[in-house]
Amino acid sequence: xxxxxxxxxxxxxxxxxxxxxxxxxxxxxxxxxxxxxxxxxxxxxxxxxxxxxxxxxxxxxxxxxxxxxxxxxxxxxxxxxxxxxxxxxxxxxxxxxxxxxxxxxxxxxxxxxxxxxxxxxxxxxxxxxxxxxxxxxxxxxxxxxxxxxxxxxxxxxxxxxxxxxxxxxxxxxxxxxxxxxxxxxxxxxxxxxxxxx
Numbered sequence: 001x002x003x004x005x006x007x008x009x010x011x012x013x014x015x016x017x018x019x020x021x022x023x024x025x026x027x028x029x030x031x032x033x034x035x036x037x038x039x040x041x042x043x044x045x046x047x048x049x050x051x052x053x054x055x056x057x058x059x060x061x062x063x064x065x066x067x068x069x070x071x072x073x074x075x076x077x078x079x080x081x082x083x084x085x086x087x088x089x090x091x092x093x094x095x096x097x098x099x100x101x102x103x104x105x106x107x108x109x110x111x112x113x114x115x116x117x118x119x120x121x122x123x124x125x126x127x128x129x130x131x132x133x134x135x136x137x138x139x140x141x142x143x144x145x146x147x148x149x150x151x152x153x154x155x156x157x158x159x160x161x162x163x164x165x166x167x168x169x170x171x172x173x174x175x176x177x178x179x180x181x182x183x184x185x186x187x188x189x190x191x192x193x194x195x196x197x
Contacts, residue, residue, distance in 0.1 A: 012037055015189065019053050021046075034189065038182050044068050044172025051180050054188035063094040064179035068172040082111045 012034040016026050025046050029037050041047055048068070051061050066087050076083045089108035092100035
């Protein structure tokens with residue numbers, strides 16, 4: 001984990017810039033405090049990205065991403081349980097249930113892909129599982145699921161029609177706030193940031 005040095009009295013935006021947040025997010029944050037930005041943000045994908053960059057507990061992160069991905073299940077063809085199964089296996093992995101290995105997560109993701117469901121349905125369900133497994137394999141760490149969380153938030157947001165994306169993103173933001181409280185983010189920032197006098 002890289003320690004970020006932030007001058008005393010500098011804004012939350014300074015931290016975002018230093019951890020390479022996108023320009024759009026930095027512009028939106030402006031001079032808002034972390035507390036105000038987290039409360040008012042309507043972009044669940046940005047919030048999951050931040051949580052991932054701050055190295056919060058990966059299972060907490062993936063669980064929140066799974067809840068975001070569930071919002072896109074309305075796009076799954078009736079009777080096709082494979083996308084929801086991929087989410088359920090990822091959630092079981094988050095809970096540490098026996099048999100819910102990263103290999104099981106990958107298998108469920110592959111099954112969801114094989115369903116030949118609409119891209120959005122597959123992406124929402126399988127991106128979590130597939131990205132978690134791929135990222136974990138690269139790192140050799142079962143807790144490595146940041147890529148999954150970000151992919152799930154992105155997939156859930158874009159599963160809806162273009163005119164409903166803002167609503168989906170806002171719903172995902174509420175889900176993230178419910179699953180990753182501000183205190184968790186504040187604690188992660190406190191561990192990562194060194195305040196310069």
